[in-house]
Amino acid sequence: MPAKALLAPPIPRRARPERSYERVEGWGMAVGSDGVVLRPRDVDEVRACFEQARREGKSLGLRGSGCSYGDASCNQLGHTLDLSRMNRLLSFDPASGVAQAEGGFTIEQLWKHVLPHGWWPKVVSGTMFPTLAGAAAMNIHGKNNYAVGTLGDAISEFDLLAPSGELYTCTRERNADLFHAAIGGFGMLGVITRVVLGTKRVHSGDLEVRAFASRNLREMMEYFESHKANSDYLVGWIDCFGRGEELGRGLIHDARYLDEGEDPHPEQTLRLGHQELPLTILGFPKSEVWKILRYFSNDLGMRAINTAKYWSGRLEAMGEPHRQSHAAFAFLLDYVPGWKLAYGRGGLIQYQSFLPNATAHAAYEQMMRWNHERGFVPYLGVFKRHRPDPFWLTHAVDGWSFAMDFKVTASRRADLWRHCSELTRIVLEAGGKFYFAKDLVIAPRDVQSMFPADRLAAFSALKQRLDPGALLQTDLWRRLFEPCS
Amino acid sequence: MSHDPAPAALPSGPVRLAGVGLDERRAIVVGASSGMGAALVRQLAGEGYRVAALARRKPELDALAAACAPACAATGGAVISAVHDAANLAEVPALFERLVRELGGLDLFVYAAGVMPKIGKEQYDTALDREILAVNLDGAIAWGNECANYMRTRRRGTIVGISSIAGDRGRKGNPVYCTSKAALNTYLEALRNRLSESGVHVCTIKPGYVDTRMTQGLDKLFWLISAEEAARQILAAARNRVNTRYVPLRWQAVGTVLKLVPSFLFRRASI
Incomplete structure (x- = not known):
């Protein structure tokens, strides 16, 4: 060819x-x-x-x-x-x-x-x-x-x-x-x-995936720590409605690549046809699912969905490890096309913070408690493990990230922003960072405490050198960086 | 290049929502100098819309803006007039951009431009036919494309095309006028289907006899309604997200029957 x-x-x-x-x-x-x-x-x-x-x-x-x-x-x-x-x-x-x-x-x-x-x-x-x-x-x-x-x-x-x-x-x-x-x-x-x-x-189009249900955040973090040496992928889902003993309860999906020979028919599993995401979800055509989800886009409905997911996950965790295609494992966000539309006109924000290993547990528990106290419970929580990298403005730390999706409504928007700025205080006091692909809420002073001053200065100098007329700008740049450039 | 200082995280919240709340009354009407187009502009201005009125003839646009001024003063609406020949496709993208900027957004678009020149019994005139297609069809597509892309990305908005019952059959009296309206019907239907997943609605209007410049001098008119009444019904149909509406509604019966008349009879009719 x-x-x-x-x-x-x-x-x-x-x-x-x-x-x-x-x-x-x-x-x-x-x-x-x-x-x-x-x-x-x-x-x-x-x-x-x-x-x-x-x-x-x-x-x-x-x-x-x-x-x-x-x-x-x-x-x-x-x-x-x-x-x-x-x-x-x-x-x-x-x-x-x-x-x-x-x-x-x-x-x-x-x-x-x-x-x-x-x-x-x-x-x-x-x-x-x-x-x-x-x-x-x-x-x-x-x-x-x-x-x-x-x-x-x-x-x-x-x-x-x-x-x-x-x-x-x-x-x-x-x-x-x-x-x-x-x-x-x-x-x-x-x-x-x-x-x-x-x-x-890869030697197969499939991964071997096992599920584990964790009763609280501590259990989840312990699972990650004890498995990260041998697992190729680890992702935690957190039911943010859990509280008390079950604060941070959730599910972990743990996947590993198959070794050569484990998949008897790699030529079949590597085909794109094998990688299709499911066409229906609980019997509904997936393109219609967000229209149904719309009716659950409130605290009551989301509590029900998160609870159902948690308990069905516990069932799944009792089963044997199973095989799942790369695409189906990797692209969870693409399962339900247009799912963000279920959030309604105000949309959503994802508040994702990155915390060092030492402080993460206490800080995340505190944040979840504040969510409950202030009445802002995320409808989706995702938990991951990270490692540092050499990029100047990276979000990655030797630690953890917790992404929380909050529904935005016109009437509570200002309150939500205030709530997030309180969460940001916890994150920064715990030595944490944020991720520009997600952020919409932090302030210039938060950026200054995320990165060493000399690194921010070096970035600004580079920007000045390559783009002296400040041709390249975004709302994010003006919100967070222009004041210090 | 200078910019306003970056808004702080908190106050930016409500400010950036502007345009989503109460401020959703912005419209463009193409073909606004007379007839249903002008009546639509008057009604929208009376409802507090900011309306861009487009037509070829400047004096009539000025008169329309002046006539709407008292209503605008009362309702907070506004009429922005712009001289535009619907057959001039090249200027549509830039004009669209300028008008939507001036209006501060766009919620309703109405394509009301249309020509129906009198065609002689033995007249076969390609140049004239192309003119009809340019105004009645090409302009609608050029504006429709701009509106579709804009409204699709906003996931809301309404596009209204003023077609005609003449598009239902090929009449011997004015072949290309019928053709242009039949094509417009199909285009609007396709656009409606294409945009249905985006929350954008497309409404096809098929007026019967409306008392406008186009029908002046025609004989055998019946069920004639005023342009004002037609405009009222058009806006009601658009708001109710009707797919296709005959105006007035009784023409639906006529349209249904006409579509059933076999060709050998239809060709004998004088329409």
Whole structure:
């Protein structure tokens, strides 16, 4: 087969307009504004977009698939540069598993291309839709962060197009400062136009998954600690309605890759047809499920759903380990299309904090108690283990993260923000961090206590050097960084 | 490049919700200088809408804006007029962007532009036919595309297309007018189906005889209603998220019967 035919077909280039006026919002729908969206197809067109924005006196906010929950890809004072049309795979070597793609190439395109060759992306998020450039700019992680690090750790090289029009090729050795600052640099230094990353050899399209029910947070953390040496993926779900003895009760899904020979028919499980997510959920067509979920989008309904999930999970945990496809295990957030719409017009925020190992348990328990006291119980809680990485503005710590999804309503929005700022006090006192792909609530002073002052100064200096006119801006940048730049 | 200081985390909450609450009365009417379009602008302004009124003829737009001024003063509405030839597709994207910015958003779009030139019995005139298609169909598609993409990303909004009962059959009197309206019906139906998952509604209006410039000089008119009455019914249909509405409703019966008439009889009719 000629090499060209191996490449995943890009989304048709005219599928989206080159320039349009539309609503640009955070994935959680709690923030957004109308604006001009520009969609270049190659490096020269990105340069032309820079020029166009300058001509019109507008800043540019960089956006991939718009999967960041908060305001990381929103720019209410300027235009948006959407990279989703720049989505070609440039090369893939089935012998080494190294892929090279344009910035707008998505995780979905990547796994669908590499899996039939016996490879799986080293790091994927809970949704398959982010672009590689967006994922690199936010330095995303997966359920294996504690074992393999963040996406940045899987990237060996990328091209960064600075607002000056200059293209920098960055690796760990070449332009090393840019390499470590632009990964996790949330699109403030330039457009990531090309990414080279490695993938992992797999011997089956399935993982072996076991479930464990934990009666409280302590049990969950102990399970993680005792299994992280041997498990390839660990993810905890927390029923945030649990309290008292059951504060932080939940379920853990623990998965490992199959060794060579364990899957008697890898050629079948590696096929894309085997990786389909379920088409129905409890008998309902999955595209309709969010319309039903809508009626449960309140404390009472969500308490019922979380309780049902917890007890059905306890049943599942009594069973034997089972096999599940990579896609079905990895992309839980894609099971119910449009599920965020069930949150209603106010949308949702995800409050995800990262805490060092030593302080995490006490701080998270305190946060959950405050949630109950203030009447803001998250409808979804996800718990993960992390490890540090060398990127300048990384969120990753040697510790834990707890992501809490809060429903936003017009009437309680200000109260929710106040509640989150109280939680933020706990996090920062415990030496914690936040993640720009999720955040919508923290303040500039919180950023200053998350990172060493010299690192923030170095990042600002780099921004000043590459983007002296501050062409690249987002709502997040103005909310958190502009005051100190 | 200078920007306002970043809003602090707390106060930004309610402020950024603006546009989601009470401020949802912004409309664009294309083909607003006379007839149903003008009547729609008057009614929307009377309800406190901020309306962009578009048409080719500036004096009539000015007169419309002046006539709406007292109502606007009372309701807090506004009329923004813009000269636009519906056949000028190239200027639609930029004009759309400018108007939606000026209005502060867009909740309702009405395509009311349409021409029905008198066609002689033995007239076969391609240039004239292309003009009819440009105004009645191409303009609707150009505006429909902008509106669809914008409203889709906001997951709300209503698009109204003023079609005609003439689109139900191919009449010998004005072949391309019928063609344009039949195509418009199909386009609006497809857009409605396409946007249904996005929370955006598309409403097809099929007026019967309405007392407008278009029907002046036509004989054998019956069940004639005023443009004001038609506009009232159009807005009611749009608000009730009706898919296709004959205006007035009794034309539905006519439309249903007309669709059933066999060709060999239909061709003998004088319509």
